[in-house]
Structures are given as structure tokens and as C-alpha cells.
Amino acid sequence: xxxxxxxxxxxxxxxxxxxxxxxxxxxxxxxxxxxxxxxxxxxxxxxxxxxxxxxxxxxxxxxxxxxxxxxxxxxxxxxxxxxxxxxxxxxxxxxxxxxx
Amino acid sequence: xxxxxxxxxxxxxxxxxxxxxxxxxxxxxxxxxxxxxxxxxxxxxxxxxxxxxxxxxxxxxxxxxxxxxxxxxxxxxxxxxxxxxxxxxxxxxxxxxxxxxxxxxxxxxxxxxxxxxxxxxxxxxxxxxxxxxxxxxxxxxxxxxxxxxxxxxxxxxxxxxxxxxxxxxxxxxxxxxxxxxxxxxxxxxxxxxxxxxxxxxxxxxxxxxxxxxxxxxxxxxxxxxxxxxxxxxxxxxxxxxxxxxxxxxxxxxxxxxxxxxxxxxxxxxxxxxxxxxxxxxxxxxxxxxxxxxxxxxxxxxxxxxxxxxxxxxxxxxxxxxxxxxxxxxxxxxxxxxxxxxxxxxxxxxxxxxxxxxxxxxxxxxxxxxxxxxxxxxxxxxxxxxxxxxxxxxxxxxxxxxxxxxxxxxxxxxxxxxxxxxxxxxxxxxxxxxxxxxxxxxxxxxxxxxxxxxxxxxxxxxxxxxxxxxxxxxxxxxxxxxxxxxxxxxxxxxxxxxxxxxxxxxxxxxxxxxxxxxxxxxxxxxxxxxxxxxxxxxxxxxxxxxxxxxxxxxxxxxxxxxxxxxxxxxxxxxxxxxxxxxxxxxxxxxxxxxxxxxxxxxxxxxxxxxxxxxxxxxxxxxxxxxxxxxxxxxxxxxxxxxxxxxxxxxxxxxxxxxxxxxxxxxxxxxxxxxxxxxxxxxxxxxxxxxxxxxxxxxxxxxxxxxxxxxxxxxxxxxxxxxxxxxxxxxxxxxxxxxxxxxx
Numbered sequence: 001x002x003x004x005x006x007x008x009x010x011x012x013x014x015x016x017x018x019x020x021x022x023x024x025x026x027x028x029x030x031x032x033x034x035x036x037x038x039x040x041x042x043x044x045x046x047x048x049x050x051x052x053x054x055x056x057x058x059x060x061x062x063x064x065x066x067x068x069x070x071x072x073x074x075x076x077x078x079x080x081x082x083x084x085x086x087x088x089x090x091x092x093x094x095x096x097x098x099x100x
Numbered sequence: 101x102x103x104x105x106x107x108x109x110x111x112x113x114x115x116x117x118x119x120x121x122x123x124x125x126x127x128x129x130x131x132x133x134x135x136x137x138x139x140x141x142x143x144x145x146x147x148x149x150x151x152x153x154x155x156x157x158x159x160x161x162x163x164x165x166x167x168x169x170x171x172x173x174x175x176x177x178x179x180x181x182x183x184x185x186x187x188x189x190x191x192x193x194x195x196x197x198x199x200x201x202x203x204x205x206x207x208x209x210x211x212x213x214x215x216x217x218x219x220x221x222x223x224x225x226x227x228x229x230x231x232x233x234x235x236x237x238x239x240x241x242x243x244x245x246x247x248x249x250x251x252x253x254x255x256x257x258x259x260x261x262x263x264x265x266x267x268x269x270x271x272x273x274x275x276x277x278x279x280x281x282x283x284x285x286x287x288x289x290x291x292x293x294x295x296x297x298x299x300x301x302x303x304x305x306x307x308x309x310x311x312x313x314x315x316x317x318x319x320x321x322x323x324x325x326x327x328x329x330x331x332x333x334x335x336x337x338x339x340x341x342x343x344x345x346x347x348x349x350x351x352x353x354x355x356x357x358x359x360x361x362x363x364x365x366x367x368x369x370x371x372x373x374x375x376x377x378x379x380x381x382x383x384x385x386x387x388x389x390x391x392x393x394x395x396x397x398x399x400x401x402x403x404x405x406x407x408x409x410x411x412x413x414x415x416x417x418x419x420x421x422x423x424x425x426x427x428x429x430x431x432x433x434x435x436x437x438x439x440x441x442x443x444x445x446x447x448x449x450x451x452x453x454x455x456x457x458x459x460x461x462x463x464x465x466x467x468x469x470x471x472x473x474x475x476x477x478x479x480x481x482x483x484x485x486x487x488x489x490x491x492x493x494x495x496x497x498x499x500x501x502x503x504x505x506x507x508x509x510x511x512x513x514x515x516x517x518x519x520x521x522x523x524x525x526x527x528x529x530x531x532x533x534x535x536x537x538x539x540x541x542x543x544x545x546x547x548x549x550x551x552x553x554x555x556x557x558x559x560x561x562x563x564x565x566x567x568x569x570x571x572x573x574x575x576x577x578x579x580x581x582x583x584x585x586x587x588x589x590x591x592x593x594x595x596x597x598x599x600x601x602x603x604x605x606x607x608x609x610x611x612x613x614x615x616x617x618x619x620x621x622x623x624x625x626x627x628x629x630x631x632x633x634x635x636x637x638x639x640x641x642x643x644x645x646x647x648x649x650x651x652x653x654x655x656x657x658x659x660x661x662x663x664x665x666x667x668x669x670x671x672x673x674x675x676x677x678x679x680x681x682x683x684x685x686x687x688x689x690x691x692x693x694x695x696x697x698x699x700x701x702x703x704x705x706x707x708x709x710x711x712x713x714x715x716x717x718x719x720x721x722x723x724x725x726x727x728x729x730x731x732x733x734x735x736x737x738x739x740x741x742x743x744x745x746x747x748x749x750x751x752x753x754x755x756x757x758x759x760x761x762x763x764x765x766x767x768x769x770x771x772x773x774x775x776x777x778x779x780x781x782x783x784x785x786x787x788x789x790x791x792x793x794x795x796x797x798x799x800x801x802x803x804x805x806x807x808x809x810x811x812x813x814x815x816x817x818x819x820x821x822x823x824x825x826x827x828x829x830x831x832x833x834x835x836x837x838x839x840x841x842x
Contacts, residue, residue, distance in 0.1 A: 020502065020729065021695035022760045022780055035497040042494035047507040050548040051144015051727075054505065059491060066514045067506070077502070084503055 006093040019081035102127035102451040105541035122427035125165030131450035138443040140562035142548040146727040159433040172518040173322035174421035176300030178383035188289040191333035193253035195396035197326035199529035201227030206323040207303040211292035218292035229267040234290025240267035249396040255336035258289040301417035311426040313386040322419035324529040328395040332360035365413035388423040390416040392664035406667040418527040422520035424539035441572040468589035470570040477599040479576035483536040487522040501694025501762035532654030538640040556597035559809035587613040597624040617796035619832040625806035626688040626736035628680035633663040645670025682745035685790040686738035686804040692763035696734025696807040698724035699754035712831040728810030737787035738804035750792035797837025
């Protein structure tokens with residue numbers, strides 16, 4: 001089974017540069033792994049200003065409950081994707097990304 | 101925190117007619133309502149500035165806020181009848197198929213009330229069958245398994261106080277270690293409450309102050325699962341008599357004992373439940389449980405319930421079924437005679453909370469105010485109503501390619517799960533949701549939030565407003581009811597960004613229109629895909645059976661592919677000889693939701709037949725911009741396929757390319773799964789901008805992409821997609837006939 005290689009920062013840079021659209025097979029594997037691993041809660045975005053502002057929130061896995069809101073807001077969806085990617089990278093590898 | 105939500109009694113209203121609005125307002129003493137006409141979506145960057153037109157009407161006012169409750173959960177009910185009065189001894193029995201035996205106490209059938217009076221059959225806390233007589237309980241002690249048929253029966257003799265309970269698994273070809281169980285006990289009789297109805301799949305909680313799904317009856321202890329052949333006798337029967345009662349035919353020799361001998365295989369398309377006993381204790385179901393479900397005796401030899409209803413005698417009840425909230429009306433709006441046709445809504449505002457209650461104003465029946473009609477996809481909107489699954493799992497990201505998104509109105513659905521879900525969801529017991537209803541608050545019909553369906557169609561309305569040729573709005577509900585007569589006055593019919601769900605009546609009407617010179621602009625993707633059945637009499641209720649294959653949120657169980665409402669075979673139109681390519685030239689090929697792409701013009705775009713389309717459009721690349729993820733081609737896309745019905749003379753004038761990894765071949769295109777099913781590797785995945793002529797001077801233009809609509813408003817409609825589309829509209833509205841190529 002595929003596992004994320006924490007040394008593959010090239011893949012990280014690829015995602016940061018282009019979170020949406022065509023990805024290399026390696027990056028797609030990383031994203032699929034992140035999105036399908038078992039978690040107790042997962043990230044969602046709550047749109048507070050249509051098409052302009054989003055708040056990071058968490059939903060429980062396997063239940064019906066309102067999202068738990070955070071103080072983290074975004075003006076661009078790309079920024080939200082990058083923020084969540086970094087959170088997940090650390091959660092999976094145990095390491096902070098050396099890329100802002 | 102203040103909450104406001106509501107719904108309308110009608111989806112399509114003519115000038116002079118009245119639409120009633122029901123609202124529930126929690127946390128504010130009053131709320132404000134305004135009737136507005138919607139002109140575009142509130143879509144942010146790249147889209148037109150959001151605007152709505154306030155309609156001058158006395159309905160615009162402040163109203164007292166009050167909470168109106170939603171009572172989810174389906175059940176069956178037999179109204180109180182003299183035959184049910186004074187029952188002390190009894191036998192209750194049914195075949196049952198529990199789907200959540202461990203969820204907690206659930207009532208199977210009986211005359212038991214929450215006050216602790218009467219008697220009934222139950223699924224106890226641990227999943228074992230149980231009989232209750234007043235406060236007395238006797239359990240089989242053996243938990244039942246999920247999705248397995250059992251005969252459950254209980255008899256009670258009031259004189260001796262003897263109670264007996266049976267729980268017997270039914271042979272189903274699987275291997276289980278279960279054995280039949282029978283247990284005994286002693287109890288005192290408990291008379292049911294006077295006037296109490298007999299209830300299936302729930303117990304009587306009491307009476308509500310306002311209407312509920314059935315009168316004012318409050319029901320609790322909803323059972324998840326199927327019930328087949330329920331019976332009631334006025335005496336304690338022995339096992340042999342119980343077996344006789346469990347047969348499909350009324351047994352001889354038990355006439356004095358039998359009180360109710362219900363046959364759920366009768367009236368499957370209706371809400372009626374029939375008692376074959378001499379007492380005729382007929383009843384009805386409430387909140388739309390699912391019928392035409394395989395029963396305890398289904399052999400697998402028959403797949404069509406209409407051919408052998410006796411094998412389809414099960415009703416599947418769910419604790420989250422809901423059809424009509426039956427709220428009381430807050431206010432009404434009578435559409436002024438001179439009103440423009442369009443997308444309308446009652447905008448409800450309480451403190452910081454806002455909720456739109458949409459409806460459509462159409463022209464008076466038999467008339468048209470324009471040569472152009474926009475057909476609002478109300479069938480598809482209804483099928484999608486309250487789609488919750490998309491933000492309940494991170495796995496949504498696997499096919500969306502992005503983090504799931506919601507807004508404050510979506511969250512209402514999580515705060516108030518009793519408002520029910522959509523046919524894109526599963527019930528709480530994991531079974532697929534087969535009904536969509538609009539007679540409840542709907543969180544995804546609004547001009548903001550996720551840009552999908554209703555919201556995306558407002559891009560097309562925005563463009564029609566910009567072009568200024570006028571337009572009428574008509575709806576799927578109108579089309580289903582009125583057929584081709586609805587379309588006949590129009591030179592051009594525009595279908596929306598995602599007209600996915602079609603009844604036979606709708607499809608036949610469109611086919612007739614296209615064959616008689618009508619012009620059709622299909623402005624979307626993944627249209628004309630699933631077959632649906634409208635309920636023949638209940639408004640705003642649509643059924644979909646997700647049979648065989650297709651891109652689907654759940655799959656219908658084998659043997660349950662035929663609609664309950666009509667007996668029609670369900671599933672993809674493609675599987676019924678009417679693939680989308682027949683009507684529009686194109687059909688569903690792929691979906692992806694991370695990024696949208698563009699079209700590249702083809703050699704065919706130079707054909708003189710389509711010269712009108714490209715006047716002022718010199719670009720080779722079309723739609724490499726858009727509000728919907730940056731391109732005109734994407735989200736759900738369609739392509740031509742002559743084998744599925746694309747006319748031989750159809751011209752693909754532009755074809756999309758460069759779709760991302762999340763775009764995968766749809767299931768019905770894959771017989772043998774392989775490693776090259778994404779758009780990066782598979783050249784079959786593309787959207788085809790397609791044109792062809794039809795008989796009697798008609799023509800069809802198809803975009804084959806949901807995202808297309810989101811490119812129209814970019815740069816103030818000064819772009820090649822808007823220009824090309826406007827060219828098509830102007831030519832299509834022109835009386836000059838198109839000639840079929842020879």
C-alpha cells in the first residue's frame with residue numbers, strides 16, 4: 001500500500017503551486033491517501049461571505065452534528081487548501097512542513 | 101441564536117394565483133418577509149454583482165415568529181375502530197426485517213402508548229423482539245440481526261395472564277447459527293387508550309397542538325426496517341394458528357379470532373394499507389415509507405413487483421422519512437396579473453438569519469409572453485433537496501478534489517435533521533433514500549452557497565436578462581403535468597445547467613417539441629440521465645430508483661428496480677433505449693469538481709451550417725475562464741456517442757481538453773475497471789459543444805458541461821462563451837427554419 005514519503009517535498013511544492021487541476025501521479029496518491037485515511041473529524045469550509053470568505057471548521061466522522069468552527073479564515077480557496085494540506089501532512093508524518 | 105426557515109405550498113405559480121408560505125422562526129419574536137425576483141446568483145468574484153428585485157406586495161411585512169415542528173419518521177396507522185376497543189387478550193405477529201436492531205427501543209406494531217397503556221410488539225433495547233403489555237415487558241433475549249427476516253409473534257391470554265413470545269429466523273440461503281426462540285411470562289391485561297389508533301413502526305406518544313404527518317398524532321419509537329404480513333387476533337393463538345395466519349391467504353376456521361389481516365402487497369402505489377379480514381381495518385401510511393420492497397418470501401425469480409406483488413408485501417419504514425411538514429401558513433402572495441415570469445422567492449429575514457423560499461412564476465396556462473422559455477429543472481431540484489451526504493464524510497473530497505464547503509443555511513440541516521435528507525443520501529439505517537420532497541424547508545435552493553443546480557441556473561437567467569430578448573420561466577412540474585402543450589408556444593426552450601432527472605412524460609414532451617420544429621438549447625451537463633416517477637397525486641414528491649449502474653449515491657437492492665409510484669422500471673434512461681445523446685447529441689462521460697477547463701474549436705466549427713454561431717468569435721480556445729472553477733468545461737461533462745444516439749449529422753464544434761485527475765470515466769462506461777480511467781490518461785473524457793438540426797426547421801445546441809453557465813457573466817458578458825451562446829439564441833429565436841442536411 002502507498003505511504004507518504006516525508007522527504008518528497010517536490011510533491012508538496014507541486015500542490016502549493018496548483019492545489020486544483022491536473023496533478024502528478026505521486027501528488028494524486030498523496031491527496032488520495034490524505035482524503036481516505038480514517039479520522040475522527042475532518043476539515044470543512046463554512047462560507048460566511050458568498051464567494052469571498054470561508055472559515056475552517058471540523059465535522060465529526062460518521063455522525064450528524066454541526067461543524068465546530070475555528071478562528072481560521074480564508075479569502076482564497078487555494079489558501080484554505082494549502083493550510084489544510086499542511087495540517088494533514090503533519091498529522092500523517094508527524095513533521096511540520098519546512099515550507100510556508 | 102435565531103433560526104428561520106420555510107417552504108412554499110407550490111413550486112410553479114401563474115399570475116393571479118396564490119402561493120402560501122410556511123415559516124418557522126426560532127429565537128426572534130418577529131421576522132420580515134419580502135417577495136423578490138432573483139436575477140443572478142450571489143457568486144462572488146467574476147460574477148455579476150448580486151441583485152434581486154423587490155416585488156411591491158402586501159405580503160412584504162413583518163410577521164410574528166413562531167417555531168413550527170417537523171415530525172420525521174414514517175409509520176402506518178389504522179384509525180380507532182370499534183373492533184379494536186376493549187381488547188384484553190390478543191395475538192400480534194408479523195414478518196420483520198430490522199435494519200437497526202441495536203438503535204434502541206422501536207415499536208413494530210400495536211396499540212401501546214407512551215403513557216404505558218395498551219400492548220404491542222417491539223424491538224427491545226438490545227435488538228431482541230419484545231412484547232409489552234402496559235408496563236410489562238417480555239423479551240426473546242436473543243438480539244435479531246440486521247437485514248434478516250424473522251417471524252415475530254406474541255400471544256396473551258388475559259384470563260390466565262399467560263404471555264408467549266416467538267422469534268423465529270426465516271430461511272434465506274445464508275448460513276447463520278440462529279435458532280427459533282420462544283419465551284413465556286405472566287402479565288396483567290392493559291387496555292389500550294380509548295380512541296387510540298393501531299400503529300405500525302411506531303408507538304403513540306400523544307397529540308400535538310398542530311398538524312403532524314397524520315392528523316395531530318405524535319408518534320415515537322420509530323422502527324427502521326421492513327414489516328410484512330402483520331396480523332392481529334383477539335385471542336391468544338397457538339403456534340399452529342399463528343402459522344396459519346402468517347400465510348398469504350385468509351385462513352379458514354379462525355374467523356372469530358382474526359381482527360386484522362393486513363396485506364401490504366395491496367395498493368403498493370398508494371398510501372393505503374388494506375386489511376383482508378372481515379373487519380376491514382384499513383389504514384394508511386404516513387411520511388412516505390418505501391413500498392414495492394422485497395418481502396420475506398421473495399425468491400429472486402421475479403424482479404418486477406407489478407408481476408407478482410405477493411412477493412413485495414414489505415413496507416420499509418425509516419425514522420427519518422418525511423414528506424410534508426404540514427406547517428400552518430404564515431402568509432400568502434398572490435401573483436399580480438402583470439408579473440414577469442421568473443425565479444421568485446419569499447426572502448425571510450430574522451435578525452442575522454436569512455432563508456429563501458423559492459417558487460417560479462410562469463405564464464398563464466396556454467399562453468406565452470416570449471418566444472424563449474427557460475425550463476427550470478424543478479424535478480432535479482427536488483431530487484437534490486436537502487443533499488446532506490456531501491458534507492458528512494471526508495471521502496467526498498476523493499471525487500470533489502477539494503475541501504467540502506457549506507454555509508449557514510446548509511448547517512440548518514445538521515441542526516434540524518428532522519427536516520430529512522435527499523435522494524443523494526442514505527437513511528439512518530443505511531438504505532438509499534428513494535423520495536425527494538419540497539414540502540419542507542430545503543437548504544439548497546437559494547441564490548448563494550454552493551454553486552450548483554438552482555444557483556447555477558441563475559447564471560443563465562443573468563445572461564438572459566443581459567441579452568434582453570425576454571424569456572418565460574416554466575418548470576419540470578408543469579412539463580410533467582401538461583406535456584408538449586407547455587412547450588408549443590416557444591421557438592426556443594432552454595434547459596438548465598444540470599437537468600438530470602426526467603419523467604417519461606417530460607421526455608416525451610421534449611421529444612415531440614424537438615420533432616416539430618422546436619429549438620432546444622441544452623445549457624448544461626449530465627442531463628436527461630435518470631428516470632423518475634412523480635407521485636400521481638401528492639404534490640412535490642418524486643421517486644428515483646437507482647438501479648443497475650450509473651454514478652449514484654446508493655444502489656437499489658436487487659429486485660427493487662421498479663418504481664413504487666408508477667411500476668415503471670427505474671434507473672438510467674440510457675438503459676431504457678433513450679440515452680441523453682438521442683435528445684441532445686451528448687451524454688454523461690465524466691465528472692470532477694476541482695478545476696474546470698476550456699473547449700478548443702474543431703474543424704467542424706468552420707462548417708457553414710454553424711457560421712451563425714461564430715460570428716464575432718475568432719478565438720480557437722473557448723471558455724478558458726469562468727466563475728465555476730475557472731473554465732466553461734467541467735464539473736459534469738457530456739460527449740457525443742453515435743452508438744447511443746447522437747445524430748449522424750451532429751457537428752461537434754468545440755471539444756474540451758486538459759481535464760484533471762479527478763475526472764474519471766462514469767461507471768456505465770466501464771465494463772472492466774483499469775488504470776487509465778482518468779482524464780489525464782483517457783482521451784474519451786471531454787465535453788462536446790454540439791449542434792444538429794431537427795425536423796420541421798428545428799435545431800439543438802448542447803454545451804455538455806455544467807460549468808458552461810458560469811462563464812457567461814465573466815467580464816460583463818463580454819467573452820467568447822457569452823457571444824457564441826447569444827449568437828445561438830438569436831438564431832434559434834429567428835423564424836427562419838433550419839434545414840436538415842441531405
